[in-house]
Amino acid sequence: GIQVEQSPPDLILQEGANSTLRCNFSDSVNNLQWFHQNPWGQLINLFYIPSGTKQNGRLSATTVATERYSLLYISSSQTTDSGVYFCAGTSGSRLTFGEGTQLTVNP
Amino acid sequence: NAGVMQNPRHLVRRRGQEARLRCSPMKGHSHVYWYRQLPEEGLKFMVYLQKENIIDESGMPKERFSAEFPKEGPSILRIQQVVRGDSAAYFCASSPLGPYEQYFGPGTRLTVT
Numbered sequence: 720g721i722q723v724e725q726s727p728p729d730l731i732l733q734e735g736a737n738s739t740l741r742c743n744f745s746d747s748v749n750n751l752q753w754f755h756q757n758p759w760g761q762l763i764n765l766f767y768i769p770s771g772t773k774q775n776g777r778l779s780a781t782t783v784a785t786e787r788y789s790l791l792y793i794s795s796s797q798t799t800d801s802g803v804y805f806c807a808g809t810s811g812s813r814l815t816f817g818e819g820t821q822l823t824v825n826p
Numbered sequence: 827n828a829g830v831m832q833n834p835r836h837l838v839r840r841r842g843q844e845a846r847l848r849c850s851p852m853k854g855h856s857h858v859y860w861y862r863q864l865p866e867e868g869l870k871f872m873v874y875l876q877k878e879n880i881i882d883e884s885g886m887p888k889e890r891f892s893a894e895f896p897k898e899g900p901s902i903l904r905i906q907q908v909v910r911g912d913s914a915a916y917f918c919a920s921s922p923l924g925p926y927e928q929y930f931g932p933g934t935r936l937t938v939t
Contacts, residue, residue, distance in 0.1 A: 812882065818868045
């Protein structure tokens with residue numbers, strides 16, 4: 720199966736700062752999703768982005784399928800952005816998750 | 827349109843007991859997936875089901891674990907004779923078709939004492 724590598728593993732920001740999270744895949748995927756797991760453990764769908772660029776408020780994501788990576792941008796971070804960000808891809812029907820980026824946004 | 831529903835949200839079982847976790851997919855979704863998240867780890871695929879069919883169970887432990895998605899009613903993940911190592915968050919996801927966006931439920935947190 721595919722391998723998913725996320726970087727950085729940990730990130731600490733001051734409120735208002737911008738950040739970029741990266742996700743690399745060992746093989747091509749036909750589905751790519753970004754999730755936010757909040758401190759209560761709930762998984763929130765952020766983006767379904769097999770290719771191209773999408774934006775939703777302060778968040779945006781870009782996937783370059785031919786080079787097997789995706790980026791998640793967080794602008795003007797807020798304390799409520801804290802949590803773990805996962806990317807996941809499928810090469811069939813199952814999602815393979817990365818180990819996540821633990822984001823802490825300090826006031 | 828209600829999202830993916832899971833119950834119970836929290837489940838405590840003693841070693842040796844059975845755990846039954848339920849998942850109702852989003853309306854119109856006929857594909858269900860189960861994932862497990864061990865403490866401090868990412869999510870790992872367990873099983874993929876369609877109505878009355880197990881499509882892929884390659885991520886499920888060979889013993890004590892089973893899953894079903896009957897024609898009527900929710901999908902059930904069943905763990906027999908639970909052990910402490912089964913303590914984890916179990917997430918269910920659904921999609922309208924196979925390799926499309928998967929929507930996750932709130933999870934069931936299983937604690938084995």
